[in-house]
Amino acid sequence: MKYALLIDSENAEPRMDEVFQELTKLGDTPIRYLIGNFTQIPQSHPWLKIAQKHAITCVQTMNFTKGKNSLDISLVIEGMKVLYEKSFIDGVIIVASDSDYTPLAREWRNAGKEVIGIGRKLTPESYRASCTKFIYSENIFSKKERIEEDDTEIVSIEKLYEIIEAVLNENNGMAQLSVIVESIRKAYTDFDVRNYGYEKARDFFQASFKDRLKLTEEKKNSYFLSFKDKEDVRIVVDVKKEEKKAKPKKQGPKKEVKPRESKKKKAPMKPKREKTKPVEVVKTIMDDDLSI
Helix, strand or coil: CEEEEEEECCCCCCCHHHHHHHHCCCCEEEEEEEEECCCCCCCCHHHHHHHHHCCCEEEECCCCCCCCCHHHHHHHHHHHHHHHHCCCCCEEEEECCCHHHHHHHHHHHHCCCEEEEEECCCCCHHHHHHCCEEEEHHHHCCHHHCCCHHHCCCCCHHHHHHHHHHHHHHCCCEEEHHHHHHHHHHHCCCCCHHHHCCCCHHHHHHHHCCCCEEEEEEECCEEEEEECCCCCHHHHHHHHHHHHHHCCCCCCCCCCCCCCCCCCCCCCCCCCCCCCCCCCCCCCCCHHHCCC
């Protein structure tokens, strides 16, 4: 996946080392824009160092009128230019917590592109919901700086189980863990196991649903969830398939097979003609013809 990275220097924290570590899990970012007024010193000084370190293109924006969100407009313009001019880009990553970017996110979604937002937990819900995935910046930074669970609203375990149960019922009682996570994110774009104090998805699901669900590893790093109180449906299905293969097919009464007549019919043999002897003509001599 190839993304365009758009950073609001007035709305994001100048701590991009951790953010870029997170971005390596998502894909490549060949386009990187940092929007801001870099004539303001020393506010812009840390951002200039970050831009140089991570090869980010700085887009200079002047504040012509105080109190106007000229920087937001510049970021939206750059985002729209990338959307319509760079067809090879699969999605956009917006590093900001401002709800003003909700229309931009919706425009990318309407074009069939992926939108990933990175911002604080105080980000308005409307902007979070407009993204296909939203990552809290507190989860990216060190554990000590994360906001406690009680300070932010997270999806309850029961609501998560309702989605998991629906997915399992649609897949004969067993589904891949990655499929379940994607289904949850369609309903709650800000879902992240780090909100619940876990680093790995498998650890979260195993601990949170240990009484109702069973986590199994089919292949290396390939995990499946199934109902704990039900048999593994996939095994039952496989056994039934084997039984069908083993059962001989019922044979009906044998039909008499008539020999097929050849298509080409032989011409009837002509009867052989018997050779006739030449007929000897006997001339009858009459007594009258005799000269005595």
